[in-house]
Amino acid sequence: MSGPRPDAGIASLWRDTADRKSDLPCLRGDAQADVVIIGAGYTGLAAAHRLAQRGVAPLVLDAKPIGWGASGRNGGVVSAKFRLAFPTIAQGHGMEVARRMHRLALQSVDEVEALVEEYGLSGARFTRCGNLRCAHTERAFGNIAEEAEWMRRELGDDSLRSLSAGEVAEETGSRAFFGGVLSRGVGTLHPLNYVCGLAEGLTRRHGAIIFERTPVTGIHRDADGVRVVTTQGEIRARQAIMATNAYSDLTPASAMVKSRLVPFRSSIIATEALPTALQERLLINARSYGETRRMMRWFRKVDGRFVFGGRGAFGKRDSKAAFDALQRAMVSMFPDLAGVAITHRWSGHVGMTMDALPHVGRFDDRLSYAAGYNGAGVAMSTLLGRLAADFAIGESPDVALLEAGRLKAVPLYPLREVAVRLVAGWYQFLDAIGR
Ligand SMILES: Cc1cc2nc3c(=O)[nH]c(=O)nc-3n(C[C@H](O)[C@H](O)[C@H](O)COP(=O)(O)OP(=O)(O)OC[C@H]3O[C@@H](n4cnc5c(N)ncnc54)[C@H](O)[C@@H]3O)c2cc1C
Structure with a gap:
């Protein structure tokens, strides 16, 4: 590499x-x-x-x-969410506020679609292909399935559906997950x-x-x-x-x-175009995919390539260690990708708030x-x-x-950079022990 x-x-x-x-x-x-x-x-x-x-x-x-x-x-993942989950918002601020926040989240995706249509941005390749959130532990699956049920019951959001471990394995081509929640209506684009x-x-x-x-x-x-x-x-x-x-x-x-703002570095790698057999086996519905770890990794296919991203590299510059860690995480989720060459690596800053x-x-x-x-x-x-x-x-x-x-x-x-490292280290520890 x-x-x-x-x-x-x-x-x-x-x-x-x-x-x-x-x-x-x-x-x-x-x-x-x-x-x-x-x-x-x-x-x-x-x-x-x-x-x-x-x-x-x-x-x-x-x-x-x-x-x-x-x-x-x-990553071009077009989602209708905040980092704060809607049940947490409802708990802290009441159902009425949670409903208003949910409306804003849905409106945000409509807004992308409206601009793409108005300016005829076919190159943006916007599609409402859906997102599948994959659970990295049994406990995480219980939590996201419960949250999906809560969203249906309390916010009338029927775009969410729980999938079993077998269904997730069939769709993704990975046996690493304990189940997942499919969210229709959200999508991807070429950023x-x-x-x-x-x-x-x-x-x-x-x-x-x-x-x-x-x-x-x-x-x-x-x-x-x-x-x-x-x-x-x-x-x-x-x-x-x-x-x-x-x-x-x-x-x-x-x-x-x-x-x-606290800037976090977020990194992405992309493989060469996959051989046809792998393209037909991995991410067969060509959605965007994310998982439930605190230091979340996400993936999608673009022009037959596998694109894999996540947070975990810090500081002002790119880090080879972070790209290597991403590749290891990708291969541990998708062992089929072990011999596939990485052709692109890049990163950028996301702005976190208190x-x-x-x-x-x-x-x-x-x-x-x-x-x-x-x-x-x-x-x-x-x-x-x-x-x-x-x-x-x-x-x-x-x-x-x-x-x-x-x-x-x-x-x-x-002290924010030190704090970011401490928080990220703690999150990685919790992820590693499955909490
Ligand atoms: C690697 C990575 C992956 C991500 N993946 C996703 C994803 O899949 N889905 C998702 O929803 N979000 C994702 N995000 C977050 C998303 O990209 C950002 O939230 C969004 O692009 C923010 O847009 P913005 O216009 O506010 O900021 P930016 O696009 O960062 O624009 C800010 C602009 O301000 C300019 N600027 C700064 N200072 C000055 C100055 N003094 N004078 C003039 N110009 C200045 C900069 O040059 C820059 O172009 C990701 C972010 C990164 C970095």
């Missing part, structure tokens, strides 16, 4: 299979807009779409090429084509202005609104939206988001934001980008527990 390349993005399967590269200008000089959006991932672009729809002129800036952040690197397609749709259909390779270095309030300073120019706008999420450490301008929920709203009278998807942000960032735009134009949509005031700064921020 060759070592990982220094820039995780370069080795990504999505880059090698993208329909097109983004080719947008960088800002040189000054500009004006109604609302300036900082960050051109799903959050920023969905916000721009919403503003354009409402007749408000957005201007989007990204420090890097479109898709450089998590939106171009993720980089989705984000590049959004940028193209916005410029082509809505005449939105997007600048790449334009880092924002400062945000200043003045009597008329905000003055956003970039490396080679300045934008004046009435409002700004921060859409920098787990990449908020690029410049000090996004410190207010950075201080509220309450395991994303948040959206206002920092103050000039600045709105959405962030903190806790690793489940493909659909949710598409929805919360839209809602951040609504906040920016003075509305107050119902966001239940996702409201801005609940996003707390991370205590003892300088």
Whole structure:
């Protein structure tokens, strides 16, 4: 196995299979807009779409090429969930809040579908193929089956169905699982084509202005609104939206988001195209698949390749040890993959929050934001980008527990990396002993 390349993005399967590269200008000089959006991932672009729809002129800036952040690197699993389970939400906040949160989760997937249809993004390959959550212990199977039953009974969600160990083995081609819960209605997409397609749709259909390779270095309030300073120019706008999420450490301008998130590194490997016999035996229904460990691993097939991801590598750089650990985990679940070559390895940051929920709203009278998807942000960032735009134009949509005031700064921020290692180590220990 060759070592990982220094820039995780370069080795990504999505880059090698993208329909097109983004080719947008960088800002040189000054500009004006109604609302300036900082960050051109799903959050920023969905916000721009919403503003354009409402007749408000957005201007989007990204420090890097479109898709450089998590939106171009993720696993493409389109889920309708939060890291906090719905029964836990109901226990802590009551059934009415759980119902509102459930509606937001379902709406997030609808939002992806609507954008894909509106801009004709066939390259995004969005499909509602369903997700199968596979239990790594008998006890975990009991828990997820019970949760599915609770969702049916209390939230009227009949998209969930429990599968026996035999059914999971037949569908996945792995005997590692004790059963599973199938969730219909959720899906998968090609993450980089989705984000590049959004940028193209916005410029082509809505005449939105997007600048790449334009880092924002400062945000200043003045009597008329905000003055956003970039490396080679300045934008004046009435409002700004921060859409920098787990990449908020690029410049000090996004410190207010950075201080509220704990970045976890999430890594992915992809194999060469599998021989036909293996393709026909593994993941035969071509859904997305995840398992129940705290340090969750997930997998799917893309163009006949096996794609396997999970959390567990930390720090600022890619780690060969983390990629090797992923490969070992993949082979222990799917022994058939033992001799298959790994052709792609890449990783990125996900933004975790203290309450395991994303948040959206206002920092103050000039600045709105959405962030903190806790690793489940493909659909949710598409929805919360839209809602951040609504906040920016003075509305107050119902966001239940996702409201801005609940996003707390991370205590003892300088110690966060040590804390992440401790928590991850503890989770790995609990996973290893089957708790
Ligand atoms: C490896 C990996 C796998 C994942 N898998 C899944 C999955 O399968 N399903 C799922 O639902 N979620 C997944 N996620 C999470 C999901 O990708 C994110 O939640 C989502 O993409 C967040 O989108 P965003 O637009 O908020 O952030 P990003 O896409 O990260 O965009 C933020 C942008 O802000 C820009 N920026 C930062 N600072 C500045 C500045 N000062 N000036 C200008 N621009 C700036 C960055 O360049 C970046 O492009 C995964 C994440 C990773 C990293």
